[in-house]
Amino acid sequence: MSKIIIKRLRLFFAFTILIMVVLGFRLAHLQIVMGEEYQKRSEENMLRVLPVTAPRGEMYDSEGIRMVSNRTGFTVSLGEIPSSERERVISYLGEILEMDVEDIQEEIDKQRFKRYQPIKLKTDVAMETIALIEERRFELPGVMIELEPIRSYMDGWLAPHLFGVTSTTPPEESVIERWSSQGYEYRYGDNIGVFGIERAWEPYLRGQAGEILVEVNSVGRLIRVREKRDPVPGNSLYLTLDSKLQADTQRFLEEGLQRREEQGYKYLRGAAAVVLDPNSGKVLAMASYPGYDLSQYRQNITELSADHTYKPLLNRAVNEFYPGGSTFKPVTATAALEEGKVTPGEIVNCSGRITRHNVTKSCYLGTVHGPISLYRALVRSCNVYFYEMGLRVGIDKLAYYAGEYGFGRPTGLTDILPGESSGTVASREVKQDLFDRGRIEWGTWVPGETMDASIGQGFHQFTPLQLANYAAIIANGGRNYRPYLVEKAESLEGEVVWQADPKFQRIDVSDRTIQLLQNAMEGVCQPGGTAGFLGRLPIPVAGKTGSAEHGIRDRETHGLFVGYAPANNPEIAFAVVVEYGGTGGGAAAPIAENIIKSYFDLFEEEELEEEETGEPEGQEEIEEQQEEANGESLLDNQQ
Amino acid sequence: MFDEKLWRNFDLWLLFIMLAISIYGLVVLSSATSNFSADPWFYVKRQAIWIAAGLIGLFLVISIDYSNFSRLYKYIYIGNLALLALVLFIGRETAGSQRWIDLRFFDLQPSEFAKLAIIITLAKFLEQKEGEMDQVKNLFLAFLHVAIPMALIFLQPDLGTSLVFLAILYGMLFLGGAKVKHLFVSIAAGIAAVPFLWNFLKPYQQMRLVIFLNPEQDPLQYGYQLIQSVIAIGSGRIWGAGLYEGTQNIYDFLPAQHTDFIFSVLGEELGFAGAVVLLVLYLLLVYRILKISSMAKDTFGLLVCIGVASMLVFQVLVNIGMTISIMPVTGLPLPFMSYGGSSFLVNMLSIGLVLNVGMRREKIMF
Missing domain, CATH: 3.90.1310.10 (Penicillin-binding protein 2a (Domain 2))
Incomplete structure (x- = not known):
C-alpha cells in the first residue's frame, strides 16, 4: 500500500475525529454550559x-x-x-364521580407511560x-x-x-x-x-x-x-337492514315465546329469525332473542355475561347451532332426485314405521301417511319416505347436496365480528372427527345415522343464517348469494368509499328439482300442509316446518320454519328458530307469518277490515288453526 | 459455505460495535415511541425485526466474494438507475415526495439502496483509473458517474440523500488518488454555484436549509422543531432526565422523535454522557472500517470501505448537527439509531460489505 494512501487514510480518520469533537463541543455548550437555562425553558414549556x-x-x-x-x-x-394536593383531590373527585380511589389510581397507573x-x-x-365539578373548580386543580x-x-x-x-x-x-x-x-x-x-x-x-x-x-x-x-x-x-322489520321481528320473537309460555312450554330459552332478500343476499332483519340495551351495555355487562341460561349476549342467528329437523327434507329430496334414486311420481308406502339394518324408526307421533309421493311427503313431512330416500342415496351424497345448499360452511357474512359459525353437516368425516376428539364412543358410520341425517337429525348443526340462506337459494332458483349487511360506506362529503356488490354462485342442482321443491314448499303453506294456516294470507307463501330433536330428554323439540314469500315471486326468504318451542308449525311458523305481514304491510289492511266489519278476527281462530297445523298427526290418523 | 480462513479474518469488533449502536438505538426508541400507540412496544418490536433482518442480509452479503460485485458493476449501475427512475413513476407519495415503492411487506426506498450501488460502482471506476485520477478528465467522469443517480434522487425530491452522494464521492476521490487541489477547486466552484442551484429548490427545502441560522423566524413549523429539539437536548444536561422521563419527548414536542429526531430524545433523557457514548461508538465504528480498508487486498476493496465510512460519517454529522441546530434540516436518519426499515437495512448491508473486504484480504491459493 502506497504511502500516500496511508497518509490520506490517517487524514480521513483525523477529519472524522474533528467532526465528532465539533459535535461534542456543541453538545457540551448546550448541555453543560447552557443546560440549566434549557432545563428551565423545558419546565416552562406549557404547550x-x-x-x-x-x-x-x-x-x-x-x-x-x-x-x-x-x-x-x-x-x-x-x-x-400539584403533588401536595394529590390525595385530597383524588378522594374528593372519587366521591363526586362515585368511583373508588383504587380504581382512579389504577387508571393513572395504566397510563404510566403518558402521565402528561x-x-x-x-x-x-x-x-x-359536571355542574358540581365546575362549582368546585378551585378545590379540584x-x-x-x-x-x-x-x-x-x-x-x-x-x-x-x-x-x-x-x-x-x-x-x-x-x-x-x-x-x-x-x-x-x-x-x-x-x-x-x-x-x-x-x-x-x-x-x-x-x-x-x-x-x-x-x-x-x-x-x-x-x-x-x-x-x-x-x-x-x-x-x-x-x-341493508330495514329498521321497522327488524324491530317488528324482535317483537314477534318475544310475543311468540310469550304465547308458547302461556301454552305451557317450560324450557323456552330464546329464539332467532333471519330475513334475507333472496335476490341479492341483503340481510333485511336479523334478530336474536333475548337481546339487551346497547345504551346500557357497559352498566349491565357483568349481569348479561353471567346469564348462562338465556345467554342474551349470544347472537343466536349466526353463532348458535340447531339440527335442521324436517326443514332439511328438501335437501334429501334434492339428493334423491338429482341422483336418480326416485322420480316425483314414485309412490312409497308409509306404514308409520320403517325397519332397516335392524333399526326401526317412525314418523312423528307414529303417524301413518299411507301411499305417498315426493310432493305429499314434503307437504305432510313424512319421515318414513325420507328415511327411505336417505338410505337410497347414502350419507356421502346427502352431505354433498347439503354442502351445495350452504350448510357446513360460512355463508360469507363478514360484516359482523366475531364472525358466523360454520356448523356441521352429518358425514363420515364429521363423526370420525368427533370420535378422534373423544366426544363420542364410536367412530364408524352406521346406516341408522344416515336415516337420522336424512330428516335433519343427528350430526347436523345449522345456524339460522344458514337456514335462511338455504330458503333463499330455493326461492331464487338455485343462486347462492353472499349475505351482507353493509350496502355502502360514505365519507362526510358524501363520497361513496365502499359499495356492496352482490355475488352469487350457482349451486349444482337442476332447475327441475328446485321447481319441484318450490311447489311442495308452497303446498306446505296451504290447507293440509304442516303450516297450512299460512294459506289464509293474501300472498302465497312457501316454506318448510321442522321440529328438531336435540338429545336433551324431557325437553320439547326446537321449532323451526324456513320459507319465502311471495311464493311465485320471492321478495323475502327467512328462517325462524324457537329453542325448545315444540313443533315448527306451532312455534316458528306463526312468527314467520307476522314477519310476512309486517314486510308486506298486511297488518294495516287487517285493521281496516276489522273496522269495516266491526268483527275483529278472533284470537281463538288463530289458535285453532295452529292446533290444526300442530295436529297434523290427528288428521292423518283419521285418513 | 465458508472457508475457515475467511472466518479468521472476520472483524468481530466491527460487528459488535454496530450491534451495540443498534441496541442503544432500540432502548432510546422504546422511550421515543412509548407514547405513540396503544401498544407501547409496537415500534420496538418492529425495529428488532429490522435488526434481525439486517443481520441476515449482512451474512448473505459476506457469503458472496466481493470481487463478484466488482465484476457485475455494469448491471448494478444500470439496475440502480432503473429503480430510481421507477420510483418517480410508481412511487408512493408521502409528504409531497415520492421516495417509496410499496412492496407489501415494507416500503422499499430505492434511494437508500442507491448509496450501496454507487459505492460499489464508483470504487470500480476509480480502480480502473488508478494512477490517472490526477487528470481533470477522469475527475469529471467520476462526477458524472455520481451526478446521474443523484439527479434522479434530487427530483423525488430528496435533498438530504442526494447530498450523501456528494460525501461518498469526495471521500472516495480523496482516497482514490485525486489531487487535493482539484478537490478544493471543485468545492469552491460548487459553492459559487449555490445561488444558481438555489432556484431549483422548493420553497420548503429553502426554508429547511436556512432555518437553523435563525429558528425563531418560523416558530411554528421547522423553527419550532429546531427550538424544541435544542431545548430537549440542552435540558438533558450532564446525566439526562432519565430514560422515559424526558418531558419534551413525552409531551410530543419533538417532531419525528423516532426517526430524524431520535438524537434529541437521547440528549434529553441520557444527557451529555449518553451523547458522548454514542459519538465514541461511531468513532470506533469508523476506526474499524478504516482499519479494514487499510488491509484490503485491492484498491476496489479499499475504496468500498472508504465509501461506507464517508456515508456513515456524513449522516451522523448532518443528523446530529441538525438536532443541535448547527446543520440544516435535511431529513437524514441517524445510522443504526433512527427507526426505519430501508435505511437500517442498507446501513447493515454496508457493514456487511466492509466485513466482506476484511474477510477476503488474503489471496487464497488453490
Whole structure:
C-alpha cells in the first residue's frame, strides 16, 4: 500500500475525529454550559398537544333512517395535580364521580407511560355531576372536563348483536395488534369497535383523530388554544337492514315465546329469525332473542355475561347451532332426485314405521301417511319416505347436496365480528372427527345415522343464517348469494368509499328439482300442509316446518320454519328458530307469518277490515288453526 | 459455505460495535415511541425485526466474494438507475415526495439502496483509473458517474440523500488518488454555484436549509422543531432526565422523535454522557472500517470501505448537527439509531460489505 494512501487514510480518520469533537463541543455548550437555562425553558414549556377524538361514522338503515349516531358527552379527565394536593383531590373527585380511589389510581397507573396526557376517568358523565365539578373548580386543580362524542342509538334494544359496541382502548390486545399491523394506530382512550359491525367496519368507522396545541397553566388548566387540526369523522355506513322489520321481528320473537309460555312450554330459552332478500343476499332483519340495551351495555355487562341460561349476549342467528329437523327434507329430496334414486311420481308406502339394518324408526307421533309421493311427503313431512330416500342415496351424497345448499360452511357474512359459525353437516368425516376428539364412543358410520341425517337429525348443526340462506337459494332458483349487511360506506362529503356488490354462485342442482321443491314448499303453506294456516294470507307463501330433536330428554323439540314469500315471486326468504318451542308449525311458523305481514304491510289492511266489519278476527281462530297445523298427526290418523 | 480462513479474518469488533449502536438505538426508541400507540412496544418490536433482518442480509452479503460485485458493476449501475427512475413513476407519495415503492411487506426506498450501488460502482471506476485520477478528465467522469443517480434522487425530491452522494464521492476521490487541489477547486466552484442551484429548490427545502441560522423566524413549523429539539437536548444536561422521563419527548414536542429526531430524545433523557457514548461508538465504528480498508487486498476493496465510512460519517454529522441546530434540516436518519426499515437495512448491508473486504484480504491459493 502506497504511502500516500496511508497518509490520506490517517487524514480521513483525523477529519472524522474533528467532526465528532465539533459535535461534542456543541453538545457540551448546550448541555453543560447552557443546560440549566434549557432545563428551565423545558419546565416552562406549557404547550401541550392534546388529541381530539374523531366522531365515529354513523349507521343508517335501508330507508336512510339514522340508527346509530353520536351525541356530545362530558368526559372527566385528570391532568397534572400539584403533588401536595394529590390525595385530597383524588378522594374528593372519587366521591363526586362515585368511583373508588383504587380504581382512579389504577387508571393513572395504566397510563404510566403518558402521565402528561390527560387521563380519562369517566366518560358520558351526567350534567349534574359536571355542574358540581365546575362549582368546585378551585378545590379540584388538575381536573379537566372535555367534550367528546358518545355513541347514541335510535333504540338501544334494536339489533344490539349486529351493531355491537365500542370501548376505549385497550379492550383486547389482540384487537389493537390486528389493526396496528394494518397501519392503524391507537392511543390510550381511543374508541375501538369490540364486536358486531363496530368491530368489522372499524377502519371505516373510526375516522381520524385531530390534535390541538394548547397552552396550559401550572395546574394544567387550559389557557388558550394555539393551533388546531380538526378530526376527520368516520365514514357513515348504510345498512341493508330495514329498521321497522327488524324491530317488528324482535317483537314477534318475544310475543311468540310469550304465547308458547302461556301454552305451557317450560324450557323456552330464546329464539332467532333471519330475513334475507333472496335476490341479492341483503340481510333485511336479523334478530336474536333475548337481546339487551346497547345504551346500557357497559352498566349491565357483568349481569348479561353471567346469564348462562338465556345467554342474551349470544347472537343466536349466526353463532348458535340447531339440527335442521324436517326443514332439511328438501335437501334429501334434492339428493334423491338429482341422483336418480326416485322420480316425483314414485309412490312409497308409509306404514308409520320403517325397519332397516335392524333399526326401526317412525314418523312423528307414529303417524301413518299411507301411499305417498315426493310432493305429499314434503307437504305432510313424512319421515318414513325420507328415511327411505336417505338410505337410497347414502350419507356421502346427502352431505354433498347439503354442502351445495350452504350448510357446513360460512355463508360469507363478514360484516359482523366475531364472525358466523360454520356448523356441521352429518358425514363420515364429521363423526370420525368427533370420535378422534373423544366426544363420542364410536367412530364408524352406521346406516341408522344416515336415516337420522336424512330428516335433519343427528350430526347436523345449522345456524339460522344458514337456514335462511338455504330458503333463499330455493326461492331464487338455485343462486347462492353472499349475505351482507353493509350496502355502502360514505365519507362526510358524501363520497361513496365502499359499495356492496352482490355475488352469487350457482349451486349444482337442476332447475327441475328446485321447481319441484318450490311447489311442495308452497303446498306446505296451504290447507293440509304442516303450516297450512299460512294459506289464509293474501300472498302465497312457501316454506318448510321442522321440529328438531336435540338429545336433551324431557325437553320439547326446537321449532323451526324456513320459507319465502311471495311464493311465485320471492321478495323475502327467512328462517325462524324457537329453542325448545315444540313443533315448527306451532312455534316458528306463526312468527314467520307476522314477519310476512309486517314486510308486506298486511297488518294495516287487517285493521281496516276489522273496522269495516266491526268483527275483529278472533284470537281463538288463530289458535285453532295452529292446533290444526300442530295436529297434523290427528288428521292423518283419521285418513 | 465458508472457508475457515475467511472466518479468521472476520472483524468481530466491527460487528459488535454496530450491534451495540443498534441496541442503544432500540432502548432510546422504546422511550421515543412509548407514547405513540396503544401498544407501547409496537415500534420496538418492529425495529428488532429490522435488526434481525439486517443481520441476515449482512451474512448473505459476506457469503458472496466481493470481487463478484466488482465484476457485475455494469448491471448494478444500470439496475440502480432503473429503480430510481421507477420510483418517480410508481412511487408512493408521502409528504409531497415520492421516495417509496410499496412492496407489501415494507416500503422499499430505492434511494437508500442507491448509496450501496454507487459505492460499489464508483470504487470500480476509480480502480480502473488508478494512477490517472490526477487528470481533470477522469475527475469529471467520476462526477458524472455520481451526478446521474443523484439527479434522479434530487427530483423525488430528496435533498438530504442526494447530498450523501456528494460525501461518498469526495471521500472516495480523496482516497482514490485525486489531487487535493482539484478537490478544493471543485468545492469552491460548487459553492459559487449555490445561488444558481438555489432556484431549483422548493420553497420548503429553502426554508429547511436556512432555518437553523435563525429558528425563531418560523416558530411554528421547522423553527419550532429546531427550538424544541435544542431545548430537549440542552435540558438533558450532564446525566439526562432519565430514560422515559424526558418531558419534551413525552409531551410530543419533538417532531419525528423516532426517526430524524431520535438524537434529541437521547440528549434529553441520557444527557451529555449518553451523547458522548454514542459519538465514541461511531468513532470506533469508523476506526474499524478504516482499519479494514487499510488491509484490503485491492484498491476496489479499499475504496468500498472508504465509501461506507464517508456515508456513515456524513449522516451522523448532518443528523446530529441538525438536532443541535448547527446543520440544516435535511431529513437524514441517524445510522443504526433512527427507526426505519430501508435505511437500517442498507446501513447493515454496508457493514456487511466492509466485513466482506476484511474477510477476503488474503489471496487464497488453490
